[in-house]
Amino acid sequence: xxxxxxxxxxxxxxxxxxxxxxxxxxIHYHNPTIVSHHTVIWxxxxxxMDSIEIGKDVTIMPHAEIVVYxxxxxxxxxxKLVLKDKAVICTCVNIRAAGGVVILGKYSGIAENSVVVxxxxxxxxxxxxxxxxxxxxxxxxxxGDNVWVGANSTLLPGCRIGDNSIIAAGSVVNKEVPxxxxxxxxxxxxxxDI
Numbered sequence: 581x582x583x584x585x586x587x588x589x590x591x592x593x594x595x596x597x598x599x600x601x602x603x604x605x606x607i608h609y610h611n612p613t614i615v616s617h618h619t620v621i622w623x624x625x626x627x628x629m630d631s632i633e634i635g636k637d638v639t640i641m642p643h644a645e646i647v648v649y650x651x652x653x654x655x656x657x658x659x660k661l662v663l664k665d666k667a668v669i670c671t672c673v674n675i676r677a678a679g680g681v682v683i684l685g686k687y688s689g690i691a692e693n694s695v696v697v698x699x700x701x702x703x704x705x706x707x708x709x710x711x712x713x714x715x716x717x718x719x720x721x722x723x724g725d726n727v728w729v730g731a732n733s734t735l736l737p738g739c740r741i742g743d744n745s746i747i748a749a750g751s752v753v754n755k756e757v758p759x760x761x762x763x764x765x766x767x768x769x770x771x772x773d774i
Contacts, residue, residue, distance in 0.1 A: 649678035685726070688727040697736055718738040
């Protein structure tokens with residue numbers, strides 16, 4: 581048994597927990613009306629609070645992970661997160677606001693286990709995909725007001741969902757969804773008007 585190695589692992593995990601607690605505390609301090617479970621992971625640069633805008637009475641449920649990188653080495657496009665009044669992020673939702681903007685409109689919600697990605701890797705046969713630069717043309721995920729995204733859905737870069745629309749559970753959205761419509765499937769297609 582190597583005690584130095586055990587202490588090193590413990591110290592590394594302890595530093596991560598402390599940093600997560602500090603970042604979560606800052607979100608709550610600057611947004612006193614937010615309702616957010618203590619298991620929500622906030623991952624953003626300490627000096628990047630200006631890249632996070634949270635309205636009144638926003639709810640974020642347990643085990644959500646929210647990443648906001650204003651700057652990153654993979655893209656020149658700034659990352660930003662905007663959660664407007666009464667927005668809801670349910671359990672285990674993963675939001676990646678890096679290399680683009682993620683906006684969740686008033687009274688809009690994203691259901692359990694959904695993924696929202698503001699930027700994706702560009703493709704090149706000469707480059708390892710995981711290390712490739714991010715696409716700087718197709719970015720952002722923007723949800724209007726009163727939008728509902730069903731459980732286990734994926735919203736990809738370039739996705740825009742109009743006011744009062746619904747995305748069926750398990751859908752993959754990669755394009756613009758007009759207002760007052762229900763879309764679903766992989767890839768998502770119009771099901772009907774509301």
